[in-house]
Each structure stands twice: as structure tokens, then as C-alpha cells.
Amino acid sequence: MKTKIFIGVLMGASLLSLAPLWAQGLDKIAEGAKKEGRVKVGLTVRWEEAGKPGAKKLVEVFQTRYPFLKVEYERVGGSRERERVLSELAAGKISYDVTVLSETQVPTALRANVVEKVDWKSLGVNPQHVHPDGFGVNYRSQLYGIAYNRKLVPDDVGKKLTWEDCAAPKWKKKVAMDSRPRHLEILWQPNVWGREKTLAHARQLAANETIFERDRTGAMTKLALGEYAIDCGSFYSTYYEQTRSGKAEPIGFTLAEPIPVNLGDVVFIPRGAPHLNGAKLWTVWSLSEEGQKLLDEVEGNGSPLIPGTQSAKPIKGKKAAWYEPQYRAKAEEILKEILEAVGLPIVR
Incomplete structure (x- = not known):
């Protein structure tokens, strides 16, 4: 009997040691x-x-x-x-x-x-x-992408939109963006676009008379109504929520590479x-x-590091740009530099 008890104790200890x-x-x-x-x-x-x-x-x-x-x-x-x-x-x-x-x-x-x-x-x-x-x-977590009005931008064009297209002359006065464009901070990182390319892009956004919106959800509503053709730097989770609620029909969405991930x-x-x-x-x-x-x-904000989440599915097999901690810590400084390059943006 004592032997059985002793063996049981040993087995219990072994199982405990095997647990992480x-x-x-x-x-x-x-x-x-x-x-x-x-x-x-x-x-x-x-x-x-x-x-x-x-x-x-x-x-x-x-x-x-x-x-x-x-x-x-x-x-x-x-x-x-x-x-x-x-x-x-x-x-x-x-x-x-x-x-x-x-x-x-x-x-x-x-x-x-x-x-x-x-x-x-x-x-x-x-x-x-x-x-x-x-x-x-x-x-x-957040993925940043480009939302577009499907009546103004056909899917065969919208699905191929790039970050460079956000500042292309053909979309002048037709692009909206958040007044705190965090996706540009991620692109600013040296291992992604780098500082010079990002600031040049910001200056072109100004030349294109890009509209900077304070309210992301409001910007998506205006996009659906046709006030804008494109909304650059949109949250994928916002689009996902509108899809679930049946409000996304007039809106398309593309995750342009590199996909900014925060x-x-x-x-x-x-x-x-x-x-x-x-x-x-x-x-x-x-x-x-x-x-x-x-x-x-x-x-719709689950971690892209966990397979099966709404953030993990769309970036699988694609080039992602992660917001690195050392640059997240300088976010306000980077954002200030980007907004200065834009000049005096039109904010609504």
C-alpha cells in the first residue's frame, strides 16, 4: 500500500514537472x-x-x-x-x-x-x-489598409490600390485620411519606407489636397455616400464591423503591401x-x-499572431510592416514631422 502511494506521489510530481x-x-x-x-x-x-x-x-x-x-x-x-x-x-x-x-x-x-x-x-x-x-x-491589434467607394472605384482597380496611389494626381481632392495617420508612422520606419520617402509622400498628399478626417467612422460613412473615392489608412476592423452589420456593400477594402500592423x-x-x-x-x-x-x-481586433483571427487571415503570405517598439515610443515626434511635411492639412 505504501509503495502504491509512493509511486502515485512520484507520478504526480512527474506530471507537475511536465506542465509548463x-x-x-x-x-x-x-x-x-x-x-x-x-x-x-x-x-x-x-x-x-x-x-x-x-x-x-x-x-x-x-x-x-x-x-x-x-x-x-x-x-x-x-x-x-x-x-x-x-x-x-x-x-x-x-x-x-x-x-x-x-x-x-x-x-x-x-x-x-x-x-x-x-x-x-x-x-x-x-x-x-x-x-x-x-x-x-x-x-x-490594428491592420491599416485602403477603403474605396465601389461605385467610384471599380473592384478591379480598388483591389490593386497601393500606398503610392493615395498621393497620385489622378485622385486629387478625392482622398480622405485620418488626421493622425498612424499608418504613415509605420511606413516611416527605416526598415519599411524610411523617413525621406514618407515625408515626400506627405508633401504629395498636401499637393493633392487630401482631406484629413478627425473621425474614422465618420470618414467611412462619407466614403459610402460618395463624398470621397478613397480613404487611406483605414482600420481593417472598422471595415470588418461594417461588413458584419451589412453596411459595407458600397465599400471595398484592400490591404496594400506592406501592410502596416500595430x-x-x-x-x-x-x-x-x-x-x-x-x-x-x-x-x-x-x-x-x-x-x-x-x-x-x-x-475584429484579435492578434494577428494567433492563427484564425480576422487580423491573421488577410496578412497570411503577405508582406507586413510591424510597428516596432523603439519607434512606437517616438510616435508623437514622428507624427509631428509627417504633419509638418503635409503643411496645413484640410481637417474636418
Whole structure:
């Protein structure tokens, strides 16, 4: 009897040793989260979008997976709300256990020492999603492409549009672009177009009287109505959502190569977060295959690093240009240079 027990113990120990170290670490975090009992999350995903569940579905599935942890969710949207979060943290107020900032806010947050450093890789998070400063993880990926009005631009032309076409004289006064053209920042990188080609392109955009829109969704609506022929630097996820809702019929979309890819916002745990284990558990789960496919389902922003997501399918076998961390950190500086090359753009 003792021999059987001893063998059983050995077998159990062997099985444990075969389990990935990150899984063992996650089990310990789950035990800690049980004691905490709750976690407060402040991210950019809307609770519901056009009557369909967004973050609501993420929370429901997470709590099915971890029923011992109650999730309180609030949306932290654009730059103003993110500035509020950063200001509160600098003043010692911790409103969330997990929250989000833009890449350009990372240096300020690090200097203010308001970030809980976590070894995310050791917990099984894909290294490409881990911020190089140990700040947090990247979440809500974006692919940038060219949307076009199919009545004004036939599919046989639209499907072959290139980034250079966005500044071609034949499309003068017919092109829209976001007032913060992040896709140009990615093309600016030395291993993609480089600085000189990107700035020359920006000057040609000005000569073409390109219209810069503040609202991406609004620009897509105007495109559908025929106000523009082309919208350069559109989010693929926006087009995907319109396709799902049946509103994309007059709009075509092409992912011109190189396809600019941004792995998204920076999600992190504030230093001193009261529910540290719950925060880690939520973050690791949100970057798991299950979490990313759910995000993909509700927003179309799943990671292109996970096969089968809406971001992974269209870039398979194509040339992609990834927004590298060292240049994301200089995003505002790069954008300023691009907009200066444009001159005084027409912004609506």
C-alpha cells in the first residue's frame, strides 16, 4: 500500500514537472485571485456596440472560466480619459487594477513610477505582445489598409490600390485620411519606407489636397455616400464591423503591401493595485487564444499572431510592416514631422 502511494506521489510530481512553468505560475496567481475575490478593469473596448455585446461578453466568458473572481468593468476611451488615468496615478489614486495608456504616455508613466513590473513572458504571454520596457502588454491589434467607394472605384482597380496611389494626381481632392495617420508612422520606419520617402509622400498628399478626417467612422460613412473615392489608412476592423452589420456593400477594402500592423494599446497594472493577482489573471487570459478570439469576435481586433483571427487571415503570405517598439515610443515626434511635411492639412 505504501509503495502504491509512493509511486502515485512520484507520478504526480512527474506530471507537475511536465506542465509548463508558466502554467504552474498561473495556478499560483489564480489561488491568490481567489482570496482577492474581485478585480476592476478599465479598458477601451465598449461594453456594447450597436446593441451587440463587446466587453460584456469578455467579462461573461472570463467569469465563467474563473467564477471566483468578480469583474467590475469601466471603459477608458480616448486620449482625455487616458490622461485622466495617468494624472490620477501620479497623484496616488488607483482607480483600476488593470488599465490602458497610449504608447506615447509610457515614458511619462515610467518616470512617475506608477507601473507594476510583471514578467509577462514567464506567465505564457507571447513575447511579441510584451512591451520592451516591461511596462505591460499590447492589446487590440490594428491592420491599416485602403477603403474605396465601389461605385467610384471599380473592384478591379480598388483591389490593386497601393500606398503610392493615395498621393497620385489622378485622385486629387478625392482622398480622405485620418488626421493622425498612424499608418504613415509605420511606413516611416527605416526598415519599411524610411523617413525621406514618407515625408515626400506627405508633401504629395498636401499637393493633392487630401482631406484629413478627425473621425474614422465618420470618414467611412462619407466614403459610402460618395463624398470621397478613397480613404487611406483605414482600420481593417472598422471595415470588418461594417461588413458584419451589412453596411459595407458600397465599400471595398484592400490591404496594400506592406501592410502596416500595430499590436495596439498598452495594457498594464498600476503600482499598488489592490487586486494584483486578479489583474494578472485577467491580463494573461485576455492575451490567450481564447481571449483574443473573443476580442476578434466582438471588435475584429484579435492578434494577428494567433492563427484564425480576422487580423491573421488577410496578412497570411503577405508582406507586413510591424510597428516596432523603439519607434512606437517616438510616435508623437514622428507624427509631428509627417504633419509638418503635409503643411496645413484640410481637417474636418
